[in-house]
Amino acid sequence: xxxxxxxxxxxxxxxxxxxxxxxxxxxxxxxxxxxxxxxxxxxxxxxxxxxxxxxxxxxxxxxxxxxxxxxxxxxxxxxxxxxxxxxxxxxxxxxxxxxxxxxxxxxxxxxxxxxxxxxxxxxxxxxxxxxxxxxxxxxxxxxxxxxxxxxxxxxxxxxxxxxxxxxxxxxxxxxxxxxxxxxxxxxxxxxxxxxxxxxxxxxxxxxxxxxxxxxxxxxxxxxxxxxxxxxxxxxxxxx
Amino acid sequence: xxxxxxxxxxxxxxxxxxxxxxxxxxxxxxxxxxxxxxxxxxxxxxxxxxxxxxxxxxxxxxxxxxxxxxxxxxxxxxxxxxxxxxxxxxxxxxxxxxxxxxxxxxxxxxxxxxxxxxxxxxxxxxxxxxxxxxxxxxxxxxxxxxxxxxxxxxxxxxxxxxxxxxxxxxxxxxxxxxxxxxxxxxxxxxxxxxxxxxxxxxxxxxxxxxxxxxxxxxxxxxxxxxxxxxxxxxxxxxxxxxxxxxxxxxxxxxxxxxxxxxxxxxxxxxxxxxxxxxxxxxxxxxxxxxxxxxxxxxxxxxxxxxxxxxxxxxxxxxxxxxxxxxxxxxxxxxxxxxxxxxxxxxxxxxxxxxxxxxxxxxxxxxx
Numbered sequence: 001x002x003x004x005x006x007x008x009x010x011x012x013x014x015x016x017x018x019x020x021x022x023x024x025x026x027x028x029x030x031x032x033x034x035x036x037x038x039x040x041x042x043x044x045x046x047x048x049x050x051x052x053x054x055x056x057x058x059x060x061x062x063x064x065x066x067x068x069x070x071x072x073x074x075x076x077x078x079x080x081x082x083x084x085x086x087x088x089x090x091x092x093x094x095x096x097x098x099x100x101x102x103x104x105x106x107x108x109x110x111x112x113x114x115x116x117x118x119x120x121x122x123x124x125x126x127x128x129x130x131x132x133x134x135x136x137x138x139x140x141x142x143x144x145x146x147x148x149x150x151x152x153x154x155x156x157x158x159x160x161x162x163x164x165x166x167x168x169x170x171x172x173x174x175x176x177x178x179x180x181x182x183x184x185x186x187x188x189x190x191x192x193x194x195x196x197x198x199x200x201x202x203x204x205x206x207x208x209x210x211x212x213x214x215x216x217x218x219x220x221x222x223x224x225x226x227x228x229x230x231x232x233x234x235x236x237x238x239x
Numbered sequence: 240x241x242x243x244x245x246x247x248x249x250x251x252x253x254x255x256x257x258x259x260x261x262x263x264x265x266x267x268x269x270x271x272x273x274x275x276x277x278x279x280x281x282x283x284x285x286x287x288x289x290x291x292x293x294x295x296x297x298x299x300x301x302x303x304x305x306x307x308x309x310x311x312x313x314x315x316x317x318x319x320x321x322x323x324x325x326x327x328x329x330x331x332x333x334x335x336x337x338x339x340x341x342x343x344x345x346x347x348x349x350x351x352x353x354x355x356x357x358x359x360x361x362x363x364x365x366x367x368x369x370x371x372x373x374x375x376x377x378x379x380x381x382x383x384x385x386x387x388x389x390x391x392x393x394x395x396x397x398x399x400x401x402x403x404x405x406x407x408x409x410x411x412x413x414x415x416x417x418x419x420x421x422x423x424x425x426x427x428x429x430x431x432x433x434x435x436x437x438x439x440x441x442x443x444x445x446x447x448x449x450x451x452x453x454x455x456x457x458x459x460x461x462x463x464x465x466x467x468x469x470x471x472x473x474x475x476x477x478x479x480x481x482x483x484x485x486x487x488x489x490x491x492x493x494x495x496x497x498x499x500x501x502x503x504x505x506x507x508x509x510x511x512x513x514x515x516x517x518x519x520x521x522x523x524x525x526x527x528x529x530x531x532x533x534x535x536x537x538x539x540x541x542x543x544x545x546x547x548x549x550x551x552x553x554x555x556x557x558x559x560x561x562x563x564x565x566x567x568x569x570x571x572x573x574x575x576x577x578x579x580x581x582x583x584x585x586x587x588x589x590x591x592x593x594x595x596x597x598x599x600x601x602x603x604x605x606x
Binding site: 040041042044045046047048049050051052053054055056057058060061113115118154155165166168169172173174175176177178179182183185186189190193194197201204205206 | 457458459467468469472478479480481482483484485487492493496501502506508509510511535538539540541544550551552554563564566567570571574575578581582584585588589591592593
């Protein structure tokens, strides 16, 4: 039997709201990409019939709109939690303003992407590169909401979509808004592929329980990493 | 304003239009403009009492299809008067005068009606080299700047004057610009379309005369009464769209049954115009009703967002006919290959971490 014994500590990293946000977001992205694809390139399902008997395309669009609202409010909530959540969920993780974060980005590129050096990355939540990529995805989320609700605003008199009506003249017309919305969808797809792969990769290499941490919230962190973390954050609550 | 100018009504009566037809026209216009029934009286009053609008009508880089459209209005009273009598003012295509007399007529309009005359523009203005469009030895830009200085408002007819249309399409050799990009300080009404619907053009003129102010405009300068809804949202084939019934090719059964033209590249979902409601040629038909997808002619840059028969525009810089989907799929495959490579390299280079023999743990701890 293969086994190992190393000093580990369980750390509660992802609070319940973060986990709920994550899975709602995942559901929304999957639903929106599938329905978005169907809307953009409609399959020939119904044929030789009258419009009176069908509404499947309208239903697909309806599902897209419902998930769009869910996605939007979920995103708003996560932004709020970036100010209210624990230290791993805070906004300052996501924007590399400190020298240490840039240093860690370089380290992660060397260790995990190019694999030219071997070194343990000392972050407990997201590493700095991952956080920065998430920040970029948040920008894509924002643009996707702007363009999506911008297109929606012309057929709605509701307050929320109307707030986004300005994006259409800003981008010169619906054609460009639609094109940008379509291109950004590919950003979501590419991100998801890499995201899932990297979760597999990190669990395979580090065995900190990264996959299950998004279910239960807890990670197994090496004691020396915890010690380094506590040294850095002396004036804050210790783990 | 000069009081010796006859009103629209007087001109129309002189041309043999009956009072009944005149009232029909006023009622139609009120309906197009979305006015309540009292608005009809206002229009009748205005057209009977107010003198005809003094108009200078310029043709710059264009094909005159806007003028062609205007004379095909279902109730051509305004069009007839504006275009027939405009020869007294200035309209390059239709005026009888030429040379010195023409220039004189145009200067007279500006002199006699300061702050009152309307400048109507067909066509875009070259800015790359102004010599691309010169009339009477002066460039389009010079002429326009002079005419606009004392005008009341500017009406930009059609896509050329509103957004540059085909002249401004990539690579835009003349540096063609729409009116609102080259002048400032005056209200510009963008009456979009290639050409605009005749009744929309008449509606704008009637509105200017009746209410003495420009109609309510959207953020792109188009009159809201005519451009606030998508062709798609007012299309009689819309039920087929929601039902997922699409024409797959121009000669299939769906085309015969009048299914939705979405998959034939119809730009109705991204185009704001009144084609689905007012239609063309006295309400006879409009492109979609005739079985052809909308090409989006009332949207800026519709030439560059082609092809006409493909819903998703081509992405520039990736060769001919490359859509966002093709690029996305390519990047997706590249990502998958990259991931496979990374996974293989990981198994080789991170062998120690994966096996993680206890003795190596202390080694990594030392680092």
